[in-house]
Amino acid sequence: MTTISAAEPSRRDFLLVATGAVGAVGVAALLTPLIGQMEPDASTIAAGAPLDVDLAPIAEGQIVKVFWRSKPIFIFHRSKRDIDSAREVNWHTLPDPAPDSARVQAGHEQWLVLIGICTHLGCIPLAHQGNYDGWFCPCHGSQYDTAGRIRQGPAPANLALPPYKFASDTTIRIGETAPAKA
Amino acid sequence: MSGYSIYKPQNPFMRWLERRLPVASLVYSSFIAYPTPRNLNYWWTFGAILTFMLGAQIVTGIVLAMHYTPHVDYAFNSVEAIMRDVNYGWLLRYLHANGASFFFVAVYAHIARGMYYGSYKEPREVLWILGVILFLLMVVTGFMGYVLPWGQMSFWAATVITNLFSAIPWVGDPIVTWLWGGYAVGNPTLNRFYSLHYLLPFVIVGVVVLHVWALHVVGQNNPTGVEPKTEKDIVAFTPYATVKDVFFTAVFCLFFAWFVFYIPNYLGHSDNYIPANPGQTPPHIVPEWYYLPFYAILRAIPNKLLGVIALGGSIVLLAFLPWLDTSRVRSAKYRPLYRQFLLIFFAVVIGLGYLGSQPPEGGYVIAARILTAYYFVFLLIILPLLGLFETAKPLPNSISESVLREGVPVGASAPPPSGAKA
Amino acid sequence: MQIRRAVILSLAFVAFVAAPFGCAALAQEQEAPPLQRWSFHGPFGMYDPQQLQRGFKIYREVCSTCHSLKLVAFRNLADPGGPNFTEEQAAAVAAEFKVQDGPNDQGEMFQRPGRIADHFPPPFANDQIARNANGGALPPDMSVLAKARGFERGFPWFIFDAFTQYQEDGPDYIHALLNGYTDPPKGFTLPPGAQYNKYFPGHAIRMPKPLSDGQVEYTDGTPATVDQYGRDISAFLMWAAEPTLDARKRLGFQVFVFLIVLTVLLYFTKKRVWHEVLHHPELLEPRPPTEYRRG
Secondary structure (H helix, E strand, O other): OOOOOOOOHHHHHHHHHHHHHHHHHHHHHHHHHHHHOOOOOHHHHHHOOOEEEEOOOOOOOOEEEEEEOOEEEEEEEOOHHHHHHHHHOOHHHOOOOOOHHHHOOOOOOOEEEEEOOOOOOOOOOEEOOOOOEEEEOOOOOOEEEOOOOEEEOOOOOOOOOOOEEEEEOOEEEEOOOOOOOO | OOOOOOOOOOOHHHHHHHHHOOHHHHHHHHHHOOEEEOOOOHHHHHHHHHHHHHHHHHHHHHHHHOOOOOOOOOHHHHHHHHHHOOOOHHHHHHHHHHHHHHHHHHHHHHHHHHHHHOOOOOOOHHHHHHHHHHHHHHHHHHHHHHHOOOEHHHHHHHHHHHHHHHHOOOOHHHHHHHHHOOOOOOHHHHHHHHHHHHHHHHHHHHHHHHHHHHHHHHOOOOOOOOOOOOHHHEEEHHHHHHHHHHHHHHHHHHHHHHHHHHOOOOOOOHHHHOEOOOOOOOOOOOOOHHHHHHHHHHHHOOOHHHHHHHHHHHHHHHHHHHHHOOOOOOOHHHOHHHHHHHHHHHHHHHHHHHHHHOOOOHHHHHHHHHHHHHHHHHHHHHHHHHHHHOOOOOOOOOHHHHHHOOOOOOOOOOOOOOOOOO | OHHHHHHHHHHHHHHHHHHHHHHHHHOOOOOOOOOOOOOOOOOOOOOOHHHHHHHHHHHHHOHHHOOOOOOOEHHHHHOOOOOOOOHHHHHHHHHHOEEEEOOOOOOOOEEEEOOOOOEOOOOOOOHHHHHHHOOOOOOOOOOOHHHHOOOOOOOOHHHHHHHHOOOOHHHHHHHHHHOOEOOOOOOOOOOOOOEEEOOOOOOEEOOOOOOOOOOOOOOOOOOOOHHHHHHHHHHHHHHHHOOOHHHHHHHHHHHHHHHHHHHHHHHHHHHHHHHHHHHOHHHOOOOOOOOOOOO
């Protein structure tokens, strides 16, 4: 199209490169708000703040469901029978091996706090059902025991544990983890 | 398209694609090799600026739509939630609101260029009419967008403008009820305005494609109004026009940024931060600044139906400009009388804009009537007569001649070497 | 030169037609509020957290009795660019308010202490109750009040305002209003239940004078006068209406620097690209034969 004069190619190149680079930086910077606006907004994050749950009204053997960050949380006040049946199985043989002690917090073994979402495809399992006195997921038949561990069915993993800590003996705060012990 | 420099793909993938869907050669012939007059000034960059603003409005609009709720009970608060809680929500909202204003700044500059240089004349009549259609689409889209925040001005502007249709004899009131979806502006109105506000920008994109197509068939006008005759008159679109477009878009963005970041509510009206109250009319209902001249024309006519006709006519008449202007000479550069009247016309439009912002009382009414009279007299009487009676200045023989006329190329700082190569 | 003369003539024509009529309208206008100095004015203006805290105190102790602030959340008090309370202080403020929640297991709505994620609860459950408690007048919500109020600056000031970045007509108006309660002039009939205010449109305002000297105690030594209260509450309301102002101006500066650099680079690029065409057009290679389908 046009002859580029042989003189000063490097100055022209530098100018074009510099302009192109600054332009590219601008385009990239533009993407920040456009993509960032889809991140959870301030009110969503505020609504997802830690939730305090009073354990006193939960009777032994009762499973209560609350919502934290729009996820169902199962809080199970386990009886001695429930705890024993969780402990007597050889946990090494389970599909997702985990000892009962890893599923609860020391000193509060009767309290089982789980995210109530089946690890198969996301349905909410039904409490006090199934062959293991735990949960039964009606969607594809996964069965969980009294420690929320997968025993049977297509789910690949145990019911997940949310971050939580005991604010007192009768209150848990879901969403905050206890500081690590020394 | 004419057979200028052909795209010959070297890359095997591009050869493969070219045979199946020749997008690359289309882009090449339309925006890279495309012959462009070499003497275009910066008024010709507003087409590119408009394309940029259309893209900006669509992108910011789509992301805003992810957070907005089109229901009378939630709309105002959802906009405030965007401003306060959504990450960069305040930026996106201010970009979109001020973007609409700057979209109109660019379109008015673009129209002014067209009127000054005779870009509407033969063979560019269809190009011009498509442009008027684009302007009308912009006006409707902007109007509906302003209703969405559901502030006092949103609601009452919607009420006033939809009520205009009741001026139509016999079918007026049924049309207004149909537009409202109820007995007054309400939730059905808001919902359908939201739907249409999302749709129309894509209709605009389609008409822009037609507009650019119509342009590329006949080629750009240029400041002399004399069509390119030889190769000396033209340059390739890329890099010459492209770099000017990008440069001036950056300058335009500087002005845009001034408003968005430092005076984001300057062009708006404070009453729109009051949630809509159907039981209380604001003391002065005013549209956004870009509608003010037409609003002034509407209010200047004392009769309701004639006022509405004048309002519509003031825009629709522009579509007939190629035939209202009878002169054979395109550019106002060579039409001294036309230039005077046209500059007065621009000043009249600005004056009407100011009057549209003031209450329709006393002296403002008289002034608005005088200026409205000039608006229509210019289009309907002065323009046709000028063509018959005006003596134009002699036109240059070609673009390159006009460029070299004083011995100095356009924009250069030194005379060209005489004859032989440097 | 021709163009310039024509433009000047045209503008003079318009001004000649419109201006005299404009002056007539001005005579009927109210007195414009005096302009104040605000820490958040101008390209580098920012909120003063101390002032916002004082303003919040005024809202808390005086205005919140009648005016809601529904779009502001307690957590906003701890956000950057605001009064700069700590999260604990914001949570403590929240706990002082009663927020409606429910229905509970019995199906009833109930009151509970506010949490940091809650918005400021309104003093009245709905607009009608608010009206009944205030002689039929509705105290407006204050969340965006500073942006919902302003005044006409008139020609040519509104043009200068675009250059001086004057965006504080809301706070100026609010400050003037709060300090504008005076005795009505002779011959002015005050409707029942209203008070005279110099700056309120129509002069008859239903809100009784809300502030008097010494009403709110300031612990930082700032004079406890109505004038100072007016400044502080106006600044607080401006923050309530536009909490992202600091971030906006900061980002604006960065964007401006970037755009200026880019524009300068593009300018020189344009000059470089056009050099051949403008200075040595004869050096342009002849292009392949082409057809021009022109009209």
